[in-house]
Amino acid sequence: MNNQKTGEDHVDRLRAQWARELPDLDTNPMSILGRVYRLSMLVRPGIEETFAAFGLDxxxxxxxxxxxxxxxxxxxxxxxxxxxxxxxxxxxxxxxxxxxxxxxxxxxxxxxxxxxxxxxxxxxxxxxxxxAFRTDMASELALFAAMPQARRELLEELLRELTHTVMSSLADRQK
The missing domain is CATH 1.10.10.10 (Winged helix-like DNA-binding domain superfamily/Winged helix DNA-binding domain)
Structure with a gap:
């Protein structure tokens, strides 16, 4: 995978539909959280299959x-x-x-x-x-094989920052 922007994805299509229906609404959070959620849903079956192979849920x-x-x-x-x-x-x-x-x-x-x-x-x-953990990590690592290491490290850093930002925001709401 190169550094060029990839093509339109599912989240882009959802945002375009909402932009048409509610043009005044900022759907930018979907561009991040929608993709995180979608990625989680995409990899979950494989992870569960790995653990099932070891007799575990x-x-x-x-x-x-x-x-x-x-x-x-x-x-x-x-x-x-x-x-x-x-x-x-x-x-x-x-x-x-x-x-x-x-x-x-x-x-x-x-x-x-x-x-x-x-x-x-x-x-x-x-x-x-x-x-089970070794098998799961090998399977998950294979998912990222096409992404250069430097891009993975950047993504890791950004996701860590996002997690801290969201946690801080949620903590502020509870005050």
Missing amino acids: RGEFDVIATLRRAGAPYRLTPTELYKSLMITSGGLTHRLKRLEKAGLVKRTPSPEDGRSMMVELTSAGKTRAEE
């Missing part, structure tokens, strides 16, 4: 990946897990039951507080998390 992968990223001994409290995953404790409980049944996690008493439980990745869970 996306939520289950998120749990074992979070435990793996935590480092040895690959163990967190349920509270640490659900806060990291930004889900409810009930949603986590359901995932943990499935993962425990599959032998990928186990619940163990907390070494600091025998009344609390820890969620720990089993060796099978560690292997599954690593293999």
